[in-house]
Amino acid sequence: MCGIVGYIGKKKAFPIIVNGLKRLEYRGYDSSGVAILDKEHNLNVYKKKGKVIEMEAFALANNIEGNIGIGHTRWATHGEANDVNAHPHINTDGDIAIIHNGIIENYNALKKALEQRGYQFRSQTDTEVVAHLIDDIQKNVQVDLAEAVRLALNEVVGAYAIVVISKKEPDKLVVAKMSSPMVIGFGDGELYVASDGSPLIEHTRRVSYIEDGQMAVLHLNGEIEIKSLKDNVVQNPYIEELSISLEAIEKGGFEHFMMKEIHEQPQAILNSIRGRMSLEQMKISLGGINKFESSFKNAERIIIVACGTSWHSGLIGEYLIEELARVNVDVEYASEFRYRNPVLSEKDIVIAISQSGETADTKAALELAKQKGAFIYGICNVVGSSIARMTDAGSYTHAGPEIGVASTKAFTTQVSILVLLALQLAELRGTISSPKLNEFLNELDLLPAKIEKILESDSYIKEIAEVFQDSSNFLYLGRGFNFPVALEGALKLKEISYIHAEGYPAAEMKHGPIALIDKNMPVVVLAPNCQHYEKVISNVEEVKTRKGRIIAVVTEGDTEVEALAEYVIEIPNTLEALSPILSVVPLQLLAYHIAVMRGCNVDQPRNLAKSVTVE
Ligand code: AGP
Numbered sequence: 001m002c003g004i005v006g007y008i009g010k011k012k013a014f015p016i017i018v019n020g021l022k023r024l025e026y027r028g029y030d031s032s033g034v035a036i037l038d039k040e041h042n043l044n045v046y047k048k049k050g051k052v053i054e055m056e057a058f059a060l061a062n063n064i065e066g067n068i069g070i071g072h073t074r075w076a077t078h079g080e081a082n083d084v085n086a087h088p089h090i091n092t093d094g095d096i097a098i099i100h101n102g103i104i105e106n107y108n109a110l111k112k113a114l115e116q117r118g119y120q121f122r123s124q125t126d127t128e129v130v131a132h133l134i135d136d137i138q139k140n141v142q143v144d145l146a147e148a149v150r151l152a153l154n155e156v157v158g159a160y161a162i163v164v165i166s167k168k169e170p171d172k173l174v175v176a177k178m179s180s181p182m183v184i185g186f187g188d189g190e191l192y193v194a195s196d197g198s199p200l201i202e203h204t205r206r207v208s209y210i211e212d213g214q215m216a217v218l219h220l221n222g223e224i225e226i227k228s229l230k231d232n233v234v235q236n237p238y239i240e241e242l243s244i245s246l247e248a249i250e251k252g253g254f255e256h257f258m259m260k261e262i263h264e265q266p267q268a269i270l271n272s273i274r275g276r277m278s279l280e281q282m283k284i285s286l287g288g289i290n291k292f293e294s295s296f297k298n299a300e301r302i303i304i305v306a307c308g309t310s311w312h313s314g315l316i317g318e319y320l321i322e323e324l325a326r327v328n329v330d331v332e333y334a335s336e337f338r339y340r341n342p343v344l345s346e347k348d349i350v351i352a353i354s355q356s357g358e359t360a361d362t363k364a365a366l367e368l369a370k371q372k373g374a375f376i377y378g379i380c381n382v383v384g385s386s387i388a389r390m391t392d393a394g395s396y397t398h399a400g401p402e403i404g405v406a407s408t409k410a411f412t413t414q415v416s417i418l419v420l421l422a423l424q425l426a427e428l429r430g431t432i433s434s435p436k437l438n439e440f441l442n443e444l445d446l447l448p449a450k451i452e453k454i455l456e457s458d459s460y461i462k463e464i465a466e467v468f469q470d471s472s473n474f475l476y477l478g479r480g481f482n483f484p485v486a487l488e489g490a491l492k493l494k495e496i497s498y499i500h501a502e503g504y505p506a507a508e509m510k511h512g513p514i515a516l517i518d519k520n521m522p523v524v525v526l527a528p529n530c531q532h533y534e535k536v537i538s539n540v541e542e543v544k545t546r547k548g549r550i551i552a553v554v555t556e557g558d559t560e561v562e563a564l565a566e567y568v569i570e571i572p573n574t575l576e577a578l579s580p581i582l583s584v585v586p587l588q589l590l591a592y593h594i595a596v597m598r599g600c601n602v603d604q605p606r607n608l609a610k611s612v613t614v615e
Contacts, residue, residue, distance in 0.1 A: 001075040001609035002087070002101040003027040004182075005199050006163045006173050008218050009190020013037075013069035014059070016192075020199025021052045021073045023249060026257075026403050026603065026610040027101075027195060028075025031086035034059060035097035035165055036069035043097055043167045047086035055086075068170065068220065070163045072099035075609040078107070079124030088165075089128040091135035092119065095167045096145075098134070100127040101195060102159035102180040103614050110155065130162065145169045146217045146225075149176060153215070153229050159360065159614065163193055176215035176229065180613050181358050181386060184208045186239060189222040196382070197242045198249050198401065208237035209384060243383065248400045256602045258404030258496070262588050263455060265409045266448035269581070271398040272413040276420055279441055282434065284424040286417075288377060288393035295375045297428045299349045302327055303342075303374075305334040305365040306353040307612065309407035309491060313414035314353050315484035316580050320418055323577065324432055325425035334365035335615070344372040351377045351421075355402055355410035356611035357385020364615070366390055379417050381410050395421070404603045405610050406496050408588050411488060412451075412581050419444060419578065443575050447582070450572040454585045457569060461586055464551060464567050465593030468522045474501040475516065475548075476587070477509060478526035479536055485526050485580045489587030496605045497595035506539040517548040524590070525565070526583050529555040530576045540564050551590075553583050 003024025007013045017034050025032075032055040033047030044066070046059035052073055072087035079085035088097040104110070107126035110133060115121070119132045133152040137143065143151065145166045153160070153176055161180035163173055175182060175193050185192035185200035185207050192200050193216075197207060210216055214234060216226045226234040254260035277284045289296050302321060304314035311333060318329040332342075334352070338361065344350070350369035354362045357380035366376055366387060378387050378394030381402060388394060397413035423440055426432035468474075474493055478486035487503035494501045504513050506525065517523065523543045527536045537560055543550055544564050552565035555573050562568045571582040595602045 001028050001611060001613045003073040003195045004070070004099050004101050004161060004163055004193070006070040006175065006193040006218070007190070008068045008173050008220055009187060009222070010067055011190065012065070013067050014064040016203070017069050017071035018052060018056050020194060021071045023198040024195055025052055025073050026405060028073050028609045029604045030074055030076050030081030031083065032071070032073040033086045033088055034069055034071040035088040035090075036064055036066040037165060037167060037170050038066035041167045041170045043090070043095060043165070045088055045090060045097060047083050047088070049082050049086065068165065068173065070097065070099050070165050070173065077103055077614055078126040085123045085125050087127060089123060089125060089131045091131045093135070096131055096134055096164065098127060098131045098162055098164045100130065101161045101613065102178070104129060104156055104160065105158035106156065130156065134164065145172065146174050146215070149174045150215060150229055150231065153178070161195065171220040173218040174215065175210065175218065177210045178212050179360070179363070182210045184210060184216060184218070184224065184237070191218040191222060191224060193218065197244060201242055201244055201246055201249070205242040206239050207242050208239050240384065244401055249403060256404065256592075258406055258408060258592055258602050261402055261404050261408045262585065262592065264400065265412050265585065266451045268399040268409040268413050269416050269451070270448045271400070272416045273420065273444060277441055277444065279445060282438055282441060284420050284427065286395050286420055286424055288395050289421065289424050292375065292393050293428060295349065296425055298347065299327055300345070300347040302329045302349045302351060303337075303344070303369070304329065304331045304351045304353060305337050305362055305369070307334050307359050307361055309411050309488060310353040310355060310414060312484045312488040312491070313411050313418060315487070316415050316481060317351070317353070317418035317422070319481050320422035320577055321425060324422040325429055326431045327425065327429070332365070334359070335361040338365040338368050344369060344374045346373040348374045349377055350374045351379060352387050352391065353379045353414055354387050355381045355407055357382045357387040358611045358613050359387070360613050360615050363387055363390070379414055381413070403610070405605055405608050406492055406591070406602070411584060415581050416444070416447070440575065443578055447574070447578065450574060450582055451585055454571055454582060457586065458589055461569060461589040462593045464569070465590055465597055469594050469597040471499060471520070471522050473516065473521060474499055475513060475521060475523045476501060476503040476526070477506040477523060477539060478503070479506045479532045480530055481576055481580050482526035482528065482530065482583055485584050485587065486524070488584055489524055489591070492588055492591035493594065495608060496591055496602050497598050497600055498606070499594065506536055509539060510542065514542065514546065517543055517546040519547040519549070521548045523548040523550050524587065525550055525552045525561070527552050527554050527558070527561045528571060528576070528579045528583055529573060530579065537561065537564075553586050
């Protein structure tokens with residue numbers, strides 16, 4: 001989850017690395033650091049707790065020269081966030097520096113063995129062991145840095161993307177990867193390395209993804225050697241073009257990425273459905289399904305694995321696929337699925353949903369499903385991400401980079417893809433009539449414009465936020481397709497405003513949470529037109545009777561809920577199965593405004609990171 005950047009070439013390394021770290025800060029932001037090799041081969045290390053900008057100011061008090069360097073922005077796993085635990089970590093002599101993303105699972109055993117050999121540790125991190133291990137190997141065997149890194153990593157168990165620099169070999173960076181993302185950028189006689197493409201695009205679009213179990217030596221003359229950690233040479237790296245634009249990773253006039261991304265949803269949905277459905281031909285065509293029609297047609301069960309917001313969209317996927325295509329669907333937390341020896345067969349399809357495509361638990365769940373012979377399908381946003389590359393087939397959401405830690409456009413585009421998938425499956429299996437399919441396609445087509453309309457309510461939603469900004473708890477209620485939206489609304493609020501919030505199926509309220517309701521409890525009720533509308537009204541009545549403060553999301557023109565609720569946010573009418581794509585938008589805005597009013601860092605909430613690459 002940490003961000004790593006490295007540069008080797010003719011330019012000044014420090015500004016390139018610091019700007020890169022700022023672009024990667026969404027991956028982790030509790031501390032950061034750089035190590036720069038100057039012309040006299042001094043290894044200058046600057047580390048600081050806090051944001052990259054604080055480390056930059058601290059480092060700039062010195063004259064930082066040098067055209068080789070590495071940098072890191074941290075999301076703490078082992079050891080609290082402080083200056084000492086920040087990366088890079090160095091060996092005792094101070095000639096080797098290392099940055100690392102991931103977890104060294106056997107670090108305790110390695111640390112004990114190194115301590116017995118006289119090594120003293122400065123930090124509480126797992127990473128520091130690798131610096132000493134490389135040092136130890138080089139002191140005992142006559143090998144160069146790359147070989148020492150390779151030998152060291154053969155002793156390491158865990159996940160890592162690492163970059164190592166040494167003042168004894170001041171013309172190279174050594175990088176290696178196992179289960180954590182790493183991309184190499186090819187400039188003109190210079191090389192870059194980073195956790196993802198965002199720090200690279202202003203320098204180069206030519207990139208290559210290092211595979212798990214591989215390492216690379218990046219040379220000052222722009223040459224690169226790749227080999228496996230088992231010491232087999234890998235011929236010429238496969239070079240691809242990065243397609244993301246610089247605009248897409250900047251705030252574009254919005255105060256926060258989250259607000260920009262909320263506003264990007266109409267376009268993002270358009271991008272996710274474009275070319276995949278045709279109103280004229282009344283057809284859906286998801287490339288990933290077309291190639292494997294028989295697997296989908298004959299599937300006996302679909303298992304969706306995901307985490308967080310992606311798990312919420314998976315729940316909506318369950319409602320959609322079961323309703324439209326009549327296939328049994330189970331939705332699993334990836335972290336639970338992978339450890340409970342699930343029953344899987346070759347007739348099962350496992351769908352992984354992940355914005356980043358790098359979530360460690362989701363990856364591990366997929367690996368397990370693969371071992372058990374299931375067909376694997378991916379719904380990812382980040383092109384070329386690990387999950388996208390390990391699946392048999394899949395569909396990108398095409399939402400564009402999502403940088404705010406709280407997912408917004410990732411959710412609505414994932415649900416859009418799930419709608420298409422459910423419809424195509426229904427067509428294949430003959431469980432949908434032509435008029436119904438037609439109705440769905442027409443309504444899907446109208447969604448972007450309907451979201452634009454909801455965005456016009458922003459200032460009204462801000463007024464509601466002002467009223468409730470000091471609440472300590474929130475309850476979110478929804479039924480059917482809107483139950484997962486209640487979960488998602490609650491997650492949005494808690495992750496960025498730190499207010500405790502719970503999402504519940506509206507009818508479950510009376511089995512416990514109703515005890516929480518009093519005159520201080522805001523209750524957000526999702527009550528758009530739906531088959532259970534009358535039942536939702538009864539639930540709203542139950543809240544009102546207990547003096548709960550009701551904020552309701554309703555379909556335009558609704559009068560019944562309006563009569564009961566303190567605040568009513570209207571969304572345009574649509575099919576019930578599509579309503580989550582609309583009803584979630586006011587909840588995103590409400591969470592956003594409350595968080596801003598409470599002075600929270602909306603894009604980088606405490607303790608969180610955008611892509612969770614550790615278990
Ligand atoms: C959402 O707002 C969260 N930040 C988080 O729950 C996220 O959805 C989860 O970590 C899964 O990430 P992924 O979609 O990249 O796999």
